[in-house]
Amino acid sequence: MEPNLTYVYPHTRVQSLVSILRTTVYNAFPVVTENRYNERDFLKGNILVSNNIRFKKSSVLSRAGEQRRRCQSMKSYPSSELRNVCEEHIAAGGEGDRGEDLLQQMLER
Structure with a gap:
């Protein structure tokens, strides 16, 4: 029996496997272990x-x-102005008066 065992890791490249098979004299069955x-x-x-x-x-x-x-x-802000903007936005169904961004509406006020 060969004293130097050859082993490969699970994610070994095919080129490395081919190289091992060409350069190693093998006359035994491979052993597969599971961890x-x-x-x-x-x-x-x-x-x-x-x-x-x-x-x-x-x-x-x-x-x-x-x-x-x-x-x-x-909604957590104490300013009633911000709450009003949110309530108007929700009442309008998610769309602003002219499709503007909610932040833009707040800046205009």
């Missing part, structure tokens, strides 16, 4: 395609979504 601990860590990184699609959809920033978010954060 369950590393496999569990590897599976933590896998993401289902459906989860990836859901994440992409939720991370898309739209103008209406940004205005809703701003409105929610402005």
Whole structure:
């Protein structure tokens, strides 16, 4: 039996494998071992395609979504002027009088 064992790591390049096979005298069967601990860590990184699609959809920033978010954060301000702008914006169905940005409407007041 050969005293120097040749082993390869799971992510070895094909070129390296071919080189090992050409330069090594092999007359034994390969031995494959499994390390369950590393496999569990590897599976933590896998993401289902459906989860990836859901994440992409939720991370898309739209103008209406940004205005809703701003409105929610402005409701906590003590200024009644800001609250009025938000209430007008919500009552108008998310659209400004002339389609202007909510921030622009606030600056005009």
